[in-house]
Amino acid sequence: MYRINKSSNNITKLEEREFKDLGFRERDHLQEWIAKNPDVLGEELLIIQKEYNGFNDTNERLDLLALDKDGNLVIIENKLDDTGKDVVWQALKYTSYCSTLTTEQIIRLFQEYLDTYSKGDEDAKELLLEFLDREDDEDLLLNSNDQRIVFIANNYRKEVTSTALWLLDHDIALQCFRAKPYSLGEELFLQIEQIIPLPETNEFMIDAKEKEKEKKGKSKKVEESKARLLEFWGLLKENLETENINYLDRVTSKPHYSIGFWKGRGKFCFCIGRNTFRVELYFHNDVDKTRFDAMYEYKNELEDAVSGIQWQRLDSKKASRIKLETTKESKNSFQGNWQEKTNWADVIDWYTENMMLFYNNVYPIWEKVQKKL
Secondary structure, eight states, rough: EEEEEETTTTTEEEEOTTTTTGGGOOIIHHHHHHHHHHGGGOOOOEEEEEEOOOOOOOOOOEEEEOOTSSEEEEEEEEESOOSSSHHHHHHHHHHHHHHHOOOOOHHHHHHHHHHHOOOSSOHHHHHHHHTTTTOOTTOOOOOOSSOEEEEEEEEHHHHHHHHHHHHHTTTTTEEEEEEEEEETTEEEEEEEEESSOOOOOOOHHHHHHHHHHHHHHHHHHHHHHHHHHHHHHHHHHHHHTTTTTTTTTTOOSSSSSEEEEEEHHHHHHHHOOOOEEEEEEEEOOOTTHHHHHHHTTTHHHHHHHSSSSSEOOTSSSSSSSEEOOOOTTTTTTSOOOOTTTTGHHHHHHHHHHHEEEEHHHHHHHHHHHHHHH
């Protein structure tokens, strides 16, 4: 890894280091960094437990337990400079323990985590619904698919990588990340990169696994809702493409209640609410509200440009958003449930028109704000 010096038009090589030589410890440092910044693993994850030891008849501790955007459990095992030879066996045991957790148990575990580590009075169910882009807990089903395993370490032994590849070949959802510390003088740097499976093959493997899971099914209502979401977002993407709007060109449709695209550390989203539809700029991990407050300085300018724009600082939550949505009183309100296909053409037209208005006015300011932050 090299550091770029723009003024001298040159690069300086960083020195690769060992965590132990720098005085870093697995539980106190690497684990904490990941718990506070789970997006270093390349996706939005919600940490719901740390050092979890609630397994029956065992004193073993799981490093980190998380949920992904599909409501699947993610078992995260982190090691420092060497994985050791038993890390895969440990993770498989923890995964088997977690496989029986119900939705209610997961919510309770998350609440215990918040009560222990959170500074504020936060409600686990509300944070879960927010993370999953859901308006309510109707049909909420967590841990309904196979669990996922994530390993993080500096060095992987051959017996670990060979076992990981074998498990992947047998449809066990598993990822290996390499964490490397570097230094340049007194400055320290951390690189975390996925090495198994290679990122360019990861999406193909996930899609193939999801297709296989569709055959199994959980409940007719849930499966029908997922299929309808995929169809709806597919039609929205087609409409945007027809209008030569490239917002979602590189985004894969998922059975979620929102679809969006990242611009820096903000995500522009099309969202389906319980009674409304909205477009928004969403800040996933804006705990100190730095990004929201920086945008709020341009409140008057944006409200003049986009009528009806709303500001949600969400002080009791980690996220914040700026949104534009339909209301029951507005002329853009759509009667009936969103799942009624007779509404889809009007909804898609509203999404297309209002995201263009919203994005064309909000993004230039967001781009300006990011350069200042």
